Amino acid sequence: MYAFEFERPRTLDEAVAALADDDAQALAGGQTLIPTLRQRLAMPGKLVSLTAIDALRGLSASGGVLTIGAATTHAEVAQQTDYPALAKLAGGIGDPHVRNRGTIGGSIANNDPSACYPAGVLGSGATVVTNRREIAADDYFTGLFETALDEGEIITAVNFPIPDKAAYAKFDQPASRFALVGVFVSKGKDGVRVAVTGASEGGVFRWAEAEAALASDFSAGALEGLSVDPEGMIGDIHGGPDYRAHLIGVMTRRAVAAAG
Amino acid sequence: MPADGSIGAPDKRREDVRFLTGKGRYTDDINVNGQLYVHFLRSPVAHGRLNGVDTEAARAMPGVVRVFTGDDFADVGGLPCGWQVTDRHGDPMQEPAHPVLARGKVRHVGDPIAAVVAETLNQARDAAETIEVDIEELPAVIDMKAALADDAPKVHDDLKNNLCFDWGFVEENKAAVEEAFQKAAHVTTLELVNQRLVANPMEPRVAIGDYAAHSDESTLYTTSQNPHVIRLLMGAFVLGIPEHKLRVISPDVGGGFGSKIFHYAEEAFCTFAAKQLRRPVKWTSSRSEAFITDCHGRDHVTTIQLALDAENNFTALRTDTHANMGAYLSTFAPSVPTWLHGVLMAGNYKTPLIYVNVKAVFTNTVPVDAYRGAGRPEATYQLERVIDKAARELGVDPIALRRQNFITQFPYATPVAVEYDTGDYVATMDKLEEIADLSGFEKRLAESKARGKLRGLGVNCYIEACGIAPSNLVGQLGARAGLYESATVRVNATGGLVVMTGSHSHGQGHETAFPQVVAGMIGIDPSMVEIVHGDTANTPMGMGTYGSRSLAVGGSAMVRATEKIIAKAKKIAAHLLEASDGDIELKDGQFTVAGTDKSVAWGDVTLAAYVPHNYPLEDLEPGLEETAFYDPANFTYPAGAYACEVEVDPETGKVTIERFSAADDFGNIINPMIVDGQVHGGIGQGIGQALLEGAVYDENGQLLNGSYMDYTMPRADDVPFYAVDHSCQTPCTHNPLGVKGCGEAGAIGSPPSVVNAVVDALVRAGHDITHIDMPLTPSRVWSAMQG
């Protein structure tokens, strides 16, 4: 680690002000950022903790929408009952230590191509709320570790429309246990969504053919014969593009079956 | 069940109280007054010419005390290799220099180039970033076979080529083996890879050098499995410090698995730098650093062939192995693919003719040396895989084929130079069939099928040579050291004992098991016995812990020393009882004149030894302290049979281990609970190798999985509950305890049955496959199913 200054503001305004410095960076659960700092791969002059800001914490459901504060931990999301598929997704992230520190805001700000939440957010058609605007999930994830966030912009919450049916099926990368392939499916009033994480060199994406097939028949059988082109899929020591493309089919069927 | 504390009782490990409550005292817990910190700048490339290292800016950085480069070690020795192998042609192996800090060239990613010593670790790291290294990158040799091509770049320019040695064993058998293959009714051939593993003990390595100017004494605190060996190697070969001016301390060590046997550059560096700077110097490895500096294990590529006659008797075996040495020869590297591997190729079978060829190869990778099992897992894996393949080709039951070829007469002299003293392979196989409930397999197969899963069963046997090792024998084989063990038993005036052992405990439970032996011999409570290890100043010269040797060799030394104690104590008792010492019996801590009720207690005798008011001073020295050195007459040969049942998910290729059973013969057992734990841990590592682990280098010599994000360690949910049995006991005939050692069996014995089980599952499902290389990751198994 390089030396840095540390601030722990109580309000969003104070955080925004603290983050105005060019070399300041937000710190949430630290489950991604701290290992990066320890390896000296980043050199922020100042870390601004978001975890003491009440406005960024907690969950509330009303009007069919579950709102989750950006600094809410995976463990807290795993315990809520308004959106069971999302609870299951959060409960499957990392280990208890990671779940008790890591936050939804940190996860989607980071947008790791193997992370689970991007699939949950895109697969639910959620809205990312920041201190400046609201961003639809479809516009938010822009590539590997890339998002629509601007410099200094802070995620404050994520709004999830609660679908009729949903499930997340994750195939673990054996070492990290992030998603080698994870598929989130939902069926709600705006239709069917199938979001795939872990697999593509472009990060989380929607599998349009599967969505179309499921729109008319929301069953695993409807996916019969559909396959994903391995072109553009990630190949690494844990599996080649073929394997990942194949797993997308398997995990999508499993997710649909689990969604019931 | 034996009474608490005596031999054979499942006493809970007394050391666990401090380990589990965070009160262990590890090397990194030690901080010496005035200590400095070192950070090593390491090579980012696998192979390169080092044209210059500019440390000027670094030396001016805040807190920096000194920056060392290879030139500072010009007058210091290199890291020595403790074993010399002679090749097929009678030539000694090629033995390259191994400098403490690189000079002239860097040879693997992680090779240390410079060392920055500063007041704080962060200052040392900051300064290291300002060092300008001029490296001319050279093509790297990673693949072993490519490394042996005529035009391959040389890892060491001053050697003839990248071939360390070409070893043939037993060379005289070669022609007869060829002939047997020509006459064979059936030959089974299998090519396989025993992949490179990273040991990953929970505690990374640490070294602290300290120098006392007033006494000219150097002290090294280090995470070692064998502090005396480090003192000898580093003192005599690297730094030129005699033993009486050098103390090596290894306190609690958080696992080693072999990787902490060897003498490492960082140990020599810290000791050297502390003396130069007149201040203590500390190094703590990060996990990332451990991946590229701790010696790796395994990394063999083998073709094995088994010849059988028309009745399915094994008639000959031949193997051709390439063994990766990495960029330098680590301390015991040459012994692993040779004397710990070739001599085990007979396994549990009476194959009359065996020929083993091993080509050891230098590559631009981290050095490879012993890792739990060391050579014996490689031997077992090949043999037990090829037997399984032969059974399939011949359409016979793999267990029956093994049974038919078992060695049944003991002692048995193998065609590969060793003599098994005892064993009963039929008994362990019988026991395995019982505890694994093999007769219930078909039912479980049907249940799996109903759930859409493929089920498979794999079985294998293993033999190992443990209790390392008879010095005269290993001396002939190339060892540059003896492999005896030592113990000093010091009895205190009030009857308590301190046993100082040259072996070392880093998870094996010595502090519990050793007192059971000593206290059991005397008949006192084991809480009266304390074990001291890990400090060269407090313990007699000993060779440390590896090769399942601590109890078989170290325990035997302890028995010998305790026998001397008892003999002397009987003389004292005889004096006190006014009897002849030949008539004194010792039982339950009481000395009795045989056939009478006259007796004195252990404590009376020990007190008399140190307060010799009423004492035979004219015949006997006061005091009660004895030392013994024990050099074993032979290796010990633990053996057993393992069974694994797996389920394979046909859609994803994911393998889960449903059942794992182990029937071992370890000879006599001192503490069955510790034995269970050793076997459990070993199987966990074996399952890790079979399904999960494996270091992967790209063609440029970059380690692709140098962190836990990509290197898969076995976790609790990767392993099942094990059925472990060690009731088959054929005691070792040549050590006083009749023990064989249990530390490596699990890691040696488990990989083949896992792979056999997966192959079985796929074949049962109609896939035309004969082999999948480890680790059997989901993607590999899935790919195999795609044909």
Ligand SMILES: Cc1cc2nc3c(=O)[nH]c(=O)nc-3n(C[C@H](O)[C@H](O)[C@H](O)COP(=O)(O)OP(=O)(O)OC[C@H]3O[C@@H](n4cnc5c(N)ncnc54)[C@H](O)[C@@H]3O)c2cc1C
């Ligand atoms: C062992 C381990 C296993 C894991 N397994 C999984 C897994 O299975 N699935 C999975 O999805 N993830 C996994 N993770 C990642 C985990 O979910 C992290 O918690 C998450 O990716 C980052 O969240 P954080 O709160 O820790 O963010 P931090 O590490 O604090 O920050 C990450 C990044 O986000 C930025 N940031 C944080 N909060 C905000 C905000 N509100 N607005 C704007 N920017 C912000 C930070 O500046 C930083 O750049 C794992 C992590 C570990 C260590």
